Amino acid sequence: MQEYLIAIFLGVVQGFTEFLPVSSTGHLIIFESFFGISGADAVPFDVAVHLATVLAVIWYFRADWAHLVKSFTSRIDTRGRRLLLNIVLGTIPAGIAGILFETTITESFRTQMAVAIGLIAGSALIAGAEYLRHRRNRDSGMILPYEGFIIGIFQALALFPGISRSGATISGGLLLGKNRVEATHFSFLLSTPIILAAAVKTFAARPEIIITGPNVFGFITAFVSAIAAINLITRIAERSTLMPFVYYRLALAGVIIISLAL
16 A cells, blocks of 8 residues: 555656656655665656656647647648747757766766756756846747757756756747747647657566556556646746746755755
8 A cells, every 4th residue: 555655646746846847857766765766666657657747748738739740741831840840859959868878867867966956957047047038038939940959958958857857948948038938838849759758668668567556556646747737837937937946946955965964
């Protein structure tokens, strides 16, 4: 029973933090360490909940994805085809970085201190993007292909625990002068191919270690909480700034550092 409760709790943590700019990987590392779950034992569960979150974003933006699929064969829907091109171009940097460095980063940086450093670095990025956004004219136009690629470079930073995929990509959009709603929307769409590819790759290699009772419960709770998180950050993007997340990140980093020093 205990392992099921832990799986449900971690599923909620993963789902709710995947799309908020607070680093889902960082939170999983912290709580897995708290519950005494080793890195090797954590991999199957991590894959299950990541697969749940990518399915959640596909479901939430199903109308957008249907539009993008139709635009692929349409000669008149240039806006949809450009957005699809942006997603492809934005996926390239993180894809290459993942192939070259993911194993090394996973083995070397899956520690609480690395998470704390990532939280602080990511906070500086988000705060800087919000500050610069207020000092320049906001661009409500569509993201251009070269901008999609640049935002993809920011997405590659999320390989480091604590940085946050959504935090990095939204910040990248803000630094390019995009409004927060446009940057957030593109961030969600851009995250889909990378998260899906990573989850499917590991699942295809060892499906028998992922489909277990606790992992299934974690999958379900991650899916539901991810839907809630997407809805929350979308509303925040329309009405407020990301600074409350910066304060949370810095507070969490401080707690980690202090706990490790004691």
